[in-house]
Amino acid sequence: MLPIIRHTGINLFVIGVQSCGIALSLVGYRKREMKSKELPFIVVFGILLFIWGLLATLFPTGMYEELLEWSLLPGVRALTIWDHMQSATWMLKGSLWIISGLLSIVTTWKISRGH
Numbered sequence: 001m002l003p004i005i006r007h008t009g010i011n012l013f014v015i016g017v018q019s020c021g022i023a024l025s026l027v028g029y030r031k032r033e034m035k036s037k038e039l040p041f042i043v044v045f046g047i048l049l050f051i052w053g054l055l056a057t058l059f060p061t062g063m064y065e066e067l068l069e070w071s072l073l074p075g076v077r078a079l080t081i082w083d084h085m086q087s088a089t090w091m092l093k094g095s096l097w098i099i100s101g102l103l104s105i106v107t108t109w110k111i112s113r114g115h
Contacts, residue, residue: 004082011089018096025103039112046104053097060090 064087071079 050101057094
């Protein structure tokens, strides 16, 4: 169980960093002055973050369904809260990457339009 607990802790740390990044982005995006050559890079980066977030959300969702089926087999250990937390933190990380990607695309679009 120790690897699952350790991995869940790492996921929670990453979620905290992602949440701080999103909050800082929301607070400071109006203060940033962008050069026109930076805008395409940020949009491409936002699209890649969005795609990565989709994959990072869909993959653990499928694995969680398999984990639930596996736990019903005879002779297999029962799932613990840590099994559920590990899957949930993976899905939450993916969701935050989706939000980060969309946020970078939308704020870049707003800044480029002068709003």
